[in-house]
Amino acid sequence: MENQVSHALAILEEPVQYVCLLFMASMYAIKIYQLVKKPFPPERAELKGDRTAGVIQSMANIFRPWGMESSRKNLYFYTEFMIFHIAVALTIGSTFFIPLTPQLMTPTVSAVIMVFMGLAFLIGLRRIYRRLTAPEIRIISAPDDYFAIILMTVFFAVGFVTMYLWIQGKPETGWMWVFFLMTTFFLIYVPFSKISHYVLYPFGRYNFGMVFGGRGVLNRASHDLSWDPKLRK
Amino acid sequence: MSELQEKAINTEEEPQWEKLGTQEERKWPTKTEFTPEMLVEMEKMLPSKLNRVVAASLAGCIHCGMCSEACHYSVSIPEDKTLVPAYKADRFRKWYKYRYDWMAKVFPSFVGAKPLTKELADEMYDKLWGGCTMCRRCTFNCPMGVDYGMMVRAARHIMQKVGRIPQHLQDTVDTHYNHGNNMAVPQDEFVETIEWIEEELQSEDGCENFKIPVDKKGAQYFLTLNPREPKYYPLTIQATAKVLNAAGVDFTISSRYWDLTNYAMFNGDDADAKLFATWQAEDVKRLGCEYLLAGECGHGYRALRWELPNWVGGVPFKITSVMELMAEVIQQGRIKLDKSVWAGKRFTYHDSCNIARSGGVTEPQRLIIRACVDDFVELEHNREEGFCCGGGGGALAMPEFTPRRLAAGKIKADEIRATGANVVLQSCHNCTDQLKEIIHHYKIDAVVMNLAELAAPALVL
Ligand code: SF4
Numbered sequence: 001m002e003n004q005v006s007h008a009l010a011i012l013e014e015p016v017q018y019v020c021l022l023f024m025a026s027m028y029a030i031k032i033y034q035l036v037k038k039p040f041p042p043e044r045a046e047l048k049g050d051r052t053a054g055v056i057q058s059m060a061n062i063f064r065p066w067g068m069e070s071s072r073k074n075l076y077f078y079t080e081f082m083i084f085h086i087a088v089a090l091t092i093g094s095t096f097f098i099p100l101t102p103q104l105m106t107p108t109v110s111a112v113i114m115v116f117m118g119l120a121f122l123i124g125l126r127r128i129y130r131r132l133t134a135p136e137i138r139i140i141s142a143p144d145d146y147f148a149i150i151l152m153t154v155f156f157a158v159g160f161v162t163m164y165l166w167i168q169g170k171p172e173t174g175w176m177w178v179f180f181l182m183t184t185f186f187l188i189y190v191p192f193s194k195i196s197h198y199v200l201y202p203f204g205r206y207n208f209g210m211v212f213g214g215r216g217v218l219n220r221a222s223h224d225l226s227w228d229p230k231l232r233k
Numbered sequence: 234m235s236e237l238q239e240k241a242i243n244t245e246e247e248p249q250w251e252k253l254g255t256q257e258e259r260k261w262p263t264k265t266e267f268t269p270e271m272l273v274e275m276e277k278m279l280p281s282k283l284n285r286v287v288a289a290s291l292a293g294c295i296h297c298g299m300c301s302e303a304c305h306y307s308v309s310i311p312e313d314k315t316l317v318p319a320y321k322a323d324r325f326r327k328w329y330k331y332r333y334d335w336m337a338k339v340f341p342s343f344v345g346a347k348p349l350t351k352e353l354a355d356e357m358y359d360k361l362w363g364g365c366t367m368c369r370r371c372t373f374n375c376p377m378g379v380d381y382g383m384m385v386r387a388a389r390h391i392m393q394k395v396g397r398i399p400q401h402l403q404d405t406v407d408t409h410y411n412h413g414n415n416m417a418v419p420q421d422e423f424v425e426t427i428e429w430i431e432e433e434l435q436s437e438d439g440c441e442n443f444k445i446p447v448d449k450k451g452a453q454y455f456l457t458l459n460p461r462e463p464k465y466y467p468l469t470i471q472a473t474a475k476v477l478n479a480a481g482v483d484f485t486i487s488s489r490y491w492d493l494t495n496y497a498m499f500n501g502d503d504a505d506a507k508l509f510a511t512w513q514a515e516d517v518k519r520l521g522c523e524y525l526l527a528g529e530c531g532h533g534y535r536a537l538r539w540e541l542p543n544w545v546g547g548v549p550f551k552i553t554s555v556m557e558l559m560a561e562v563i564q565q566g567r568i569k570l571d572k573s574v575w576a577g578k579r580f581t582y583h584d585s586c587n588i589a590r591s592g593g594v595t596e597p598q599r600l601i602i603r604a605c606v607d608d609f610v611e612l613e614h615n616r617e618e619g620f621c622c623g624g625g626g627g628a629l630a631m632p633e634f635t636p637r638r639l640a641a642g643k644i645k646a647d648e649i650r651a652t653g654a655n656v657v658l659q660s661c662h663n664c665t666d667q668l669k670e671i672i673h674h675y676k677i678d679a680v681v682m683n684l685a686e687l688a689a690p691a692l693v694l
């Protein structure tokens with residue numbers, strides 16, 4: 001596919017995006033710095049388990065729906081979660097692929113991305129409904145939570161239509177403008193919103209893996225009697 | 234002989250009776266209300282409590298609600314949505330966000346941030362003392378790895394420091410501080426009790442030569458106890474001592490810092506926690522023992538095995554538990570057990586959160602049980618996935634929250650009932666008391682017992 005667009009849209013698609021991306025990266029760098037400069041709680045006890053293995057398992061938690069009861073018992077929710085987040089990655093990715101490597105955005109690739117966007121849009125609608133109606137979710141929801149999910153859902157809808165028009169050979173449409181304006185907004189807004197949770201995610205999982213991996217709670221086979229270092233030899 | 238044992242044996246004996254605990258007694262000034270001055274103090278303290286895990290836990294919640302079905306409070310009391318973990322943690326998180334969230338600097342209510350007001354502090358008090366046992370079951374079900382144990386403990390400490398803490402919980406810590414154990418058992422009375430238990434033990438068939446050595450220098454294991462045992466459950470000490478004697482374990486009990494509990498783990502006060510841990514670590518060194526041996530006590534096990542080395546900055550001895558030692562001697566064939574003693578009874582086991590989820594000990598208990606009984610049924614949720622019984626986190630020392638504590642025990646009661654067990658086994662004194670209460674409250678026909686009490690009658694001597 002070719003990306004023949006006006007000079008104005010080209011500016012929005014590339015330099016503006018890069019500046020915003022740089023801004024986002026700087027904000028994340030500050031956020032991460034503020035977190036890692038805090039001390040990690042010490043663990044001077046003789047470990048029962050392997051902290052590194054714990055961290056690896058904890059980090060891989062996202063691909064282990066059986067690892068947590070909350071996902072094991074809600075596989076539908078977990079599947080939604082996976083589709084939604086794959087769609088996020090693909091949608092953000094397409095904002096780079098379209099201007100930079102338009103040849104990669106073949107009708108097939110674009111169609112696959114569209115499928116994910118469409119599904120993510122429906123999931124987004126369901127998540128908004130859930131947040132509004134499930135009492136245990138509603139009670140913990142702040143405006144930021146609603147705004148984030150609504151924003152993402154609209155983004156998927158816009159992305160879906162944009163991609164459809166792109167497949168039709170229409171690289172410069174009003175939808176494409178909205179799509180890239182939204183992306184620009186995201187890059188600036190996300191570091192201040194709950195959507196930035198993906199930056200904190202590895203830290204939370206790392207902390208969990210360190211604490212519970214070291215204590216031998218993770219990676220423990222049920223028949224494993226290696227709880228006593230003496231018997232381990 | 235280890236260096237520690239040798240040094241202890243060659244050291245002159247100290248005076249036998251001494252004042253345990255601190256020389257100057259203390260009564261922590263508790264308050265019944267948050268005042269503006271207290272809120273100012275809390276604001277000053279907040280930054281010091283934010284280690285990396287606490288900060289990531291406060292910043293990282295995405296309000297996904299996946300923890301809602303993980304908590305025994307929210308599962309047992311579904312009509313009260315303010316008991317879902319994220320809501321409870323948000324009482325603290327709102328304040329944190331108000332101070333540290335970038336968006337909150339401009340639009341605080343947009344991200345749910347709130348300044349620390351008396352109302353918010355009151356909610357923190359209600360939910361983080363009386364609505365969370367720091368059991369970390371939600372943590373294990375949280376995709377973001379939010380650590381409720383560390384986060385809630387940090388909040389509790391901030392409140393405790395300004396005096397806003399359930400009175401009885403602080404009294405328990407103060408008693409430990411003033412007397413060296415949390416029930417103010419004087420040294421002479423304790424030693425007399427142990428001597429009496431030893432006599433009782435020796436009157437059992439086949440136990441004539443069994444001993445409960447007090448202050449034996451160079452013993453391999455330094456056995457610690459929960460003060461409820463010498464006070465109310467001496468038979469538990471007798472049962473433990475019987476198993477250890479039968480296995481030929483070289484152990485001793487100190488006449489001084491034998492109390493393995495550390496309620497400062499619950500009120501969050503690291504200075505007191507460190508003090509109690511130091512007393513015990515020094516006492517192990519005094520007797521030159523190779524192992525510090527935690528008796529059957531949930532938070533006590535965690536306080537010794539996992540927290541004590543951090544509080545005192547490392548120790549020259551090893552730390553283990555009676556559960557692990559009993560399993561080891563069974564595995565090594567050092568004791569023989571006759572299952573027929575328990576024939577006709579069905580058993581289940583409740584995992585203390587501090588031993589299993591926060592402690593990593595789940596299998597030794599099962600090995601002991603399977604060696605003692607034929608009819609053992611697991612609870613629906615077990616090991617690190619077990620629900621808290623509701624007695625953790627110092628909940629039993631907060632009588633003002635008793636109705637909620639009992640209501641929160643419903644899920645555990647339901648699971649016990651579903652096993653059809655006559656005996657609920659466990660390895661923790663707080664669990665014992667809570668399980669007894671909920672079994673009575675929910676009218677379940679079962680008794681509660683710990684593992685030494687299970688093994689001792691089955692011993693073939
Ligand atoms: S730590 Fe335990 S009691 Fe506290 S909110 Fe989580 S599950 Fe509930």
Ligand code: SF4
Pocket residue numbers: 293294295296297298299300301318319374375376377378379
């Ligand atoms: S599961 Fe974790 S991230 Fe989700 S609401 Fe609970 S604490 Fe927050």
